[in-house]
Amino acid sequence: MPAIAATGLSKSYRFHRSRAGLGGALIDLVHRQHGDRLAVNDLDLTIDDGEFVGLLGRNGAGKTTTLKMFSGLLRPTGGDLRVLGYEPSKRRFAFLREIAIVLGSKSMLWWDVSTRASLDLHKAIYDLSPSEFTDSVDQLVDLLELSDVIDVPVRQLSLGQRMKCELAVALVHRPRLLFLDEPTIGLDVVSKAAVRQFLRTVNTELATDSGTGVTVVLTSHDMDDVAELCRRLILIDHGRVQFDGTPAELIRQTRPHKRITLSYAGELGQVEMDVDRSETTRVLAEATARGELLDVEVRDADLDDVMRAVMQA
Numbered sequence: 060m061p062a063i064a065a066t067g068l069s070k071s072y073r074f075h076r077s078r079a080g081l082g083g084a085l086i087d088l089v090h091r092q093h094g095d096r097l098a099v100n101d102l103d104l105t106i107d108d109g110e111f112v113g114l115l116g117r118n119g120a121g122k123t124t125t126l127k128m129f130s131g132l133l134r135p136t137g138g139d140l141r142v143l144g145y146e147p148s149k150r151r152f153a154f155l156r157e158i159a160i161v162l163g164s165k166s167m168l169w170w171d172v173s174t175r176a177s178l179d180l181h182k183a184i185y186d187l188s189p190s191e192f193t194d195s196v197d198q199l200v201d202l203l204e205l206s207d208v209i210d211v212p213v214r215q216l217s218l219g220q221r222m223k224c225e226l227a228v229a230l231v232h233r234p235r236l237l238f239l240d241e242p243t244i245g246l247d248v249v250s251k252a253a254v255r256q257f258l259r260t261v262n263t264e265l266a267t268d269s270g271t272g273v274t275v276v277l278t279s280h281d282m283d284d285v286a287e288l289c290r291r292l293i294l295i296d297h298g299r300v301q302f303d304g305t306p307a308e309l310i311r312q313t314r315p316h317k318r319i320t321l322s323y324a325g326e327l328g329q330v331e332m333d334v335d336r337s338e339t340t341r342v343l344a345e346a347t348a349r350g351e352l353l354d355v356e357v358r359d360a361d362l363d364d365v366m367r368a369v370m371q372a
């Protein structure tokens with residue numbers, strides 16, 4: 060059984076359409092107009108146990124809505140969705156016990172108390188036995204290096220420390236499936252690296268009942284997160300799957316180019332161009348004849364280049 064199976068999944072939001080001007084606002088008070096916005100449109104996809112999948116797309120593409128339906132926070136308006144065999148929107152305890160969601164822009168922690176207090180609350184919510192709880196907390200404190208911060212009130216933590224605590228609280232009940240929305244937003248490079256390292260461990264090593272590590276679905280606009288973590292990418296556009304494959308396949312399919320950067324002495328300065336692979340040698344030969352070359356860099360397009368091209372298309 061796949062971890063996630065969606066067929067024809069759709070979600071439309073009903074929104075209030077305002078009339079223009081003061082007169083319009085007054086009419087709105089007695090007679091409201093509504094519109095429907097289709098955020099996810101007939102989405103088909105399957106995610107297997109143990110995968111680390113990146114859900115990508117431009118702002119408003121429907122990623123967060125998809126993630127919220129997967130985790131049961133939103134009810135689909137159409138299609139069929141099974142997550143770990145459950146219908147998420149029913150929000151059964153057995154389902155909630157198996158999943159976790161971390162939203163980079165929203166905190167699950169209580170600001171005025173320590174992370175330990177939030178962990179204790181989760182112990183009660185998920186009805187964890189004392190030994191299960193202690194084992195899990197010890198493992199997370201160790202992996203996330205939390206021993207110095209776990210007893211500090213959350214409001215006194217740095218953003219990076221707080222995100223690690225968010226992850227510890229989200230994972231204390233040992234879920235099989237983790238949904239992450241922009242988990243490294245606002246973090247410095249060192250904190251980002253620590254969070255990514257931890258997420259890799261969660262995916263490959265953390266014990267679950269199915270024995271495959273935690274299945275992770277990530278949305279991020281940070282292409283370094285995506286490149287370092289995701290073995291599979293699903294590109295969403297206007298609520299539909301536009302691409303489904305490995306990062307290397309996406310790069311090949313979207314931009315089969317080399318990026319050449321030439322630094323010339325004098326007026327020519329720096330010149331950047333995208334060149335078809337088969338043309339690289341010819342272009343470099345021509346470039347040397349154009350002026351005095353100080354430096355040449357030839358590189359494959361990376362995920363950042365690819366996503367820029369996809370979003371500008």
Ligand SMILES: Nc1ncnc2c1ncn2[C@@H]1O[C@H](COP(=O)(O)OP(=O)(O)OP(=O)(O)O)[C@@H](O)[C@H]1O
Nearest residue numbers: 072074096098116117118119120121122123124125
């Ligand atoms: N509560 C809501 N009511 C009405 N429309 C909404 C609501 N939430 C999202 N939308 C609309 O649904 C569409 C998809 O939004 P969603 O947040 O899923 O996109 P996203 O891909 O996560 O974008 P981002 O990268 O900016 O977070 C957008 O057009 C958005 O305006």
